[in-house]
Amino acid sequence: MNATPYADLFRSESREQLAAVNRALLDLEAHPGDLAPVHELFRAVHSLKGMSASMGYTGVAAFAHEMEGLLERVRAGALPVRDGLADVLFSAADALDAGVECAIAGSAEPPALSEALTRLRALAAPAPTDDERVDDGPGVLVRVRQCSGTVFPGVRAFMVLQKARALGLSPNDPQSEALLGWAQMLQEKYDEALMNFQKVLMREPANALARINVGYICLKKKIFGEAIEHLSKAIRLDNDKKATLYAHFYLGLVYLEREMYEDAQTFFRKTLALGPNLIEAHYELGRAHWYNGERDEAKQAWSTGHATNKFNPWGKRCAEVLQTVEAGGEPPRTP
Amino acid sequence: MPTVLICDDAIFMRTMVGDILQRAGFEVVGQAGTGAQAVEQYKRLRPDLVTMDIVMPDMGGLDAVREIMAFDPNAKVLMCSAMGQQALVVEAIQAGAKDFVVKPFQPSRVLEAVQRVLG
Numbered sequence: 452m453n454a455t456p457y458a459d460l461f462r463s464e465s466r467e468q469l470a471a472v473n474r475a476l477l478d479l480e481a482h483p484g485d486l487a488p489v490h491e492l493f494r495a496v497h498s499l500k501g502m503s504a505s506m507g508y509t510g511v512a513a514f515a516h517e518m519e520g521l522l523e524r525v526r527a528g529a530l531p532v533r534d535g536l537a538d539v540l541f542s543a544a545d546a547l548d549a550g551v552e553c554a555i556a557g558s559a560e561p562p563a564l565s566e567a568l569t570r571l572r573a574l575a576a577p578a579p580t581d582d583e584r585v586d587d588g589p590g591v592l593v594r595v596r597q598c599s600g601t602v603f604p605g606v607r608a609f610m611v612l613q614k615a616r617a618l619g620l621s622p623n624d625p626q627s628e629a630l631l632g633w634a635q636m637l638q639e640k641y642d643e644a645l646m647n648f649q650k651v652l653m654r655e656p657a658n659a660l661a662r663i664n665v666g667y668i669c670l671k672k673k674i675f676g677e678a679i680e681h682l683s684k685a686i687r688l689d690n691d692k693k694a695t696l697y698a699h700f701y702l703g704l705v706y707l708e709r710e711m712y713e714d715a716q717t718f719f720r721k722t723l724a725l726g727p728n729l730i731e732a733h734y735e736l737g738r739a740h741w742y743n744g745e746r747d748e749a750k751q752a753w754s755t756g757h758a759t760n761k762f763n764p765w766g767k768r769c770a771e772v773l774q775t776v777e778a779g780g781e782p783p784r785t786p
Numbered sequence: 787m788p789t790v791l792i793c794d795d796a797i798f799m800r801t802m803v804g805d806i807l808q809r810a811g812f813e814v815v816g817q818a819g820t821g822a823q824a825v826e827q828y829k830r831l832r833p834d835l836v837t838m839d840i841v842m843p844d845m846g847g848l849d850a851v852r853e854i855m856a857f858d859p860n861a862k863v864l865m866c867s868a869m870g871q872q873a874l875v876v877e878a879i880q881a882g883a884k885d886f887v888v889k890p891f892q893p894s895r896v897l898e899a900v901q902r903v904l905g
Contacts, residue, residue, distance in 0.1 A: 457798060457801065457802060460797065460798050460801060461798055464796060464797055464798045465798075468796070491843070493841070494795065494841050494842070494843055497841045497868065498795055498796045498799075498841070500868055501796065501799060501868045501889040501890070502796055502798045502799065504868070504889055504890040505798070505799065505802060505889060505890040505891065507890075675885065675886075676879040676883070676884065676885050676886065677879075679875065679876050679879060680876065680879055680880060683876045709886075709888060710888065710895075711888050
């Protein structure tokens with residue numbers, strides 16, 4: 452939206468928030484064991500982030516986001532209030548102040564911003580990596596992934612039903628109902644599919660696969676709140692590695708759809724950590740970077756996707772989208 | 787004319803959201819800068835819609851949603867979040883919020899979400 456009418460309001464309120472940042476820092480320095488100043492710092496920096504983003508001051512907003520991330524870790528007890536933290540935060544606050552002033556004046560970002568960013572990142576210990584991999588387990592899971600553009604999706608759905616019959620599953624067996632729901636999902640009969648998955652969940656509330664499918668249907672029906680609720684619950688259940696993997700992937704899709712690109716990236720990266728062969732996640736990670744203005748990272752994600760499996764349909768799509776953007780085009784808005 | 791209570795600790799954000807909603811025909815009946823003010827004003831004004839920031843002083847948006855929903859299970863609360871807050875958004879929805887929008891606000895996104903919330 453046009454932010455010009457709000458420039459004066461931004462100017463006065465950003466100064467108030469910066470003053471709150473400085474007050475909280477002085478408080479933290481005087482009482483290093485007290486978390487209240489950290490909470491206040493977080494709140495003020497968070498407000499500055501939202502306001503700057505609304506004005507289109509992306510450099511300041513990104514810096515505030517990094518600062519907020521560090522403060523969040525201090526709040527959570529993951530990063531101790533130790534020697535050097537206050538110094539780094541003071542220099543970050545100064546840089547934020549300078550960044551806001553430059554943004555208001557319409558001048559280039561001050562060098563202090565990138566210098567302070569380097570210090571912030573150096574202080575934050577690297578996040579632990581999760582190299583857990585998905586192994587095939589026992590059971591009757593029939594994996595049918597419908598790629599965008601797949602011909603005869605109904606035929607494929609029929610094949611799933613045939614497979615279910617071949618497995619001899621009884622009609623009221625939750626696994627059978629789940630398969631039926633899956634087949635209906637592939638045919639885009641979302642309401643019928645939802646009914647079958649809900650039947651499964653009534654009998655087996657901890658059935659994470661049924662839950663992620665409900666989450667996926669909610670995503671398709673654009674009921675994002677419910678989608679997040681089901682997918683997050685599947686992640687918390689964490690009783691089925693494949694369900695956990697797809698819960699992360701679908702959550703990435705929800706956030707991509709809602710244009711929360713950094714959150715989408717986080718979930719696609721986690722998806723790839725859990726299941727490196729899910730090439731579709733490389734493709735979507737690339738889109739999440741591209742729409743966030745990170746074009747080099749987007750190309751890197753698509754290159755990696757193609758290199759991981761160039762024969763996979765999504766590996767091929769990674770190559771196609773790379774060609775498109777190299778020729779000056781845009782990646783498709785829909786998957 | 788539907789009524790709305792706007793809750794955010796930044797006057798700047800309240801003004802922006804208020805302008806979007808007023809242009810769409812809403813009447814802004816109240817503004818709150820803390821969670822506690824949000825709860826107090828909800829009880830007094832009973833608006834058709836509440837927009838709720840998550841990070842606020844005194845009482846945060848999550849606790850405010852819980853208190854509002856306990857007071858009125860039919861309350862229509864739309865969360866306003868910033869990037870990097872997915873866990874809090876999930877908690878808010880579990881607490882009874884109906885949907886969320888992300889800063890920076892795009893008027894079309896805000897109005898789509900409002901329509902979904904008001905059904």
